Amino acid sequence: MSEPFLIGDTMTGGYGKGPDILHGCTIAVEKGEIAVIVGPNGAGKSTAMKAVFGMLNVHSGSVRLDGEDITALSPQDRVIKGMGFVPQVRNIFGSMTVEENLEMGAFIRNDDIKQTMEQVYELFPILRDKRNQAAGELSGGQRQQVAVGRALMTQPKVLMLDEPTAGVSPIVMDELFDRIIEVARTGIPILMVEQNARQALEIADKAYVLVQGTNAHTGTGKELLANPEVRASFLGG
Template sequence: MSYLIGENLTGGYGGMDILNDLTISVDKGEIAVIVGPNGAGKSTAMKALLGMLDLREGQVLLDGKDITNLTPQARVGEGIAFVPQTHNVFTSMTVQENLEMGAFLRRDDIFETMEQIYELFPILKEKRKQAAGELSGGQRQQVAVGRAMMTRPSVLMLDEPTAGVSPIVMDELFDRIIEVKNTGVAVLMVEQNARQALDIADRGYVLVTGRNRFTDTGAALLADPEVRKSFLGG
């Protein structure tokens, strides 16, 4: 059984269902990537796992525990961290202050974790006294991921982490995400850059109209002729 499972998820925002019998899962030390066309329900699936969507059917399990009825805040307390696509840093605060905010609810010594973040993201240590709003887009994303990691999560959820960055910065961010995975964290990511994301994915989900259209390893999806033709540009 995977560490985080959203099973047979069906629901929406009060009108028509956006998710239809959708199943998504990710294990510790693994990257799972959700891809698909615009309007496929990718970010909605993430919100369902976070408890931000009304489900008519289905359940969410974390390490075997049913968390379907927990609030988003309670799910964070259970070890799920989420990095939204936009507005994900405190721009007027320094890099270090952003990281400290990530540990706001902790009552233990946070500086060992902070040093681990600086090892994962060396540029953040270099710029730790600089305002986050002065950083490049890719650097701000590293701050956002670092702040989420300050909660010491077991699951890290990322919504479009490479949106608006250059291909070089995208590759660097993906390298850092692989390093996060290698620490034993379960990483679940929604990504528009499908080909590049599936290249680093242990498992991938191709969504169409809120349903599982294809589910396989990242490598198998990249090699699938139908996936390539319909979703990866040939």
């Protein structure tokens, strides 16, 4: 069997010299897939995502992208290798216009970015309408669209989203999930941490439930939605 396009394999690690938060945790995503990480607060979901992106110390285990071991690379070098990462907070330049934010996303590129920008505007039409407006003046959902669009401007091989629907209304959440599905259909694998577990599992090709930094359940989104233990523990029955 060939291995997944992106895998954080049996990762153990934490922040700085602090205690380990992850304990043999494995998360992976294939091309064109949406993989989601869910679990209770403090389970290590965002920590696992940051470990894959190189933002904390992985003391054992490895991270591999398209067969290449990238465990020792900095986050900046991982972006160059093709990882797009959208953090939960502080993910836009509020004083810059929408279009300037998108241009900033293309900082690693030396080619013409017009076509990619057009693709982002087709995916998020509201951003075209507001392209000359300061990003900080937008609604929460629109700011998230800017953040995802900016990550797409790097032409990533994989897109990582840390709680993309945090703090937005249910209607905006549904819209964001629709756009995320559209991105995945272009072939870009998506690895996503999400608090709205039930809704995330409904769109997930693959899903991981983390508890205390370790894998508690793994399966397809449908399998975990149907799992009585997962339902009772994490989905309210």
